[in-house]
Amino acid sequence: MAEPMGNSGRPAVAKAPAALASISDSHVIAAYARWAPTYDRWFGAFTTRPRRTAVAELNSLPPGRILEFGVGTGISLPEFDRKHRIVGIDLSRDMLAIARKRVAKQKLAHVEALEEMDAENLSFDDGSFDAATAMFVVSVVPHPDRLLAEMVRVVRPGGRVVLVNHFTADKGPRAWVERWMSRFSAKLGWRPDFPIEQVLGRPELKLVERRSVKAFELFTMLVFERV
Numbered sequence: 001m002a003e004p005m006g007n008s009g010r011p012a013v014a015k016a017p018a019a020l021a022s023i024s025d026s027h028v029i030a031a032y033a034r035w036a037p038t039y040d041r042w043f044g045a046f047t048t049r050p051r052r053t054a055v056a057e058l059n060s061l062p063p064g065r066i067l068e069f070g071v072g073t074g075i076s077l078p079e080f081d082r083k084h085r086i087v088g089i090d091l092s093r094d095m096l097a098i099a100r101k102r103v104a105k106q107k108l109a110h111v112e113a114l115e116e117m118d119a120e121n122l123s124f125d126d127g128s129f130d131a132a133t134a135m136f137v138v139s140v141v142p143h144p145d146r147l148l149a150e151m152v153r154v155v156r157p158g159g160r161v162v163l164v165n166h167f168t169a170d171k172g173p174r175a176w177v178e179r180w181m182s183r184f185s186a187k188l189g190w191r192p193d194f195p196i197e198q199v200l201g202r203p204e205l206k207l208v209e210r211r212s213v214k215a216f217e218l219f220t221m222l223v224f225e226r227v
Helices: 025-038 040-046 048-059 093-106 144-154 173-188
Strands: 065-069 085-090 111-116 129-135 155-166 205-213 219-226
Touching: 025 040, 025 093, 040 048, 048 129, 048 155, 048 205, 048 219, 065 144, 085 093, 093 111, 129 144, 144 155, 144 205
Parallel strands: 065 085, 065 129, 085 111, 129 155
Antiparallel strands: 155 219, 205 219
């Protein structure tokens, strides 16, 4: 079969998949320093349903130790069942300051610790958690593959990994808007254009559920078993 020809008369070359927009830790810290004071009022309210869907999934598990990546202002912490012990990490001091006030004010004794920590380089031991969750986080970190590798490392075999995130639409107006917005990823502190394939296909994570969460059709929950 003849090779397809480009406009120049030379064989056309297939385009490689587009690389993710570049984001650094400094971009994320700066963005969340701006948003921390109003995060719960705006983004927190907008993500209520997907957040509660993920927490309900974790609450259905037997009592255990759960790590929440990107705990932020701790908006999810009161919603966890008290049978669990929750450890939260975040890179933003501004967000963690609000989370610590929330824990103290609401006397959330099931919260074991809140730590300022890089999600791509955790200080926890291998297999030290029964489950881990990242809600609206995988499209925020500089290297999503490293975050997933750390989730795999710190969750024991047979444990659960629960992700909730916005993933890029395959087509239509939303897909166009997301790809256009991706040029502003560094300033936003997150990637509007983030394909779901970025988090699928790891041999250590067996997908057991994929569910669309009805919040403007923007969010998907993925539940994995740590193999």
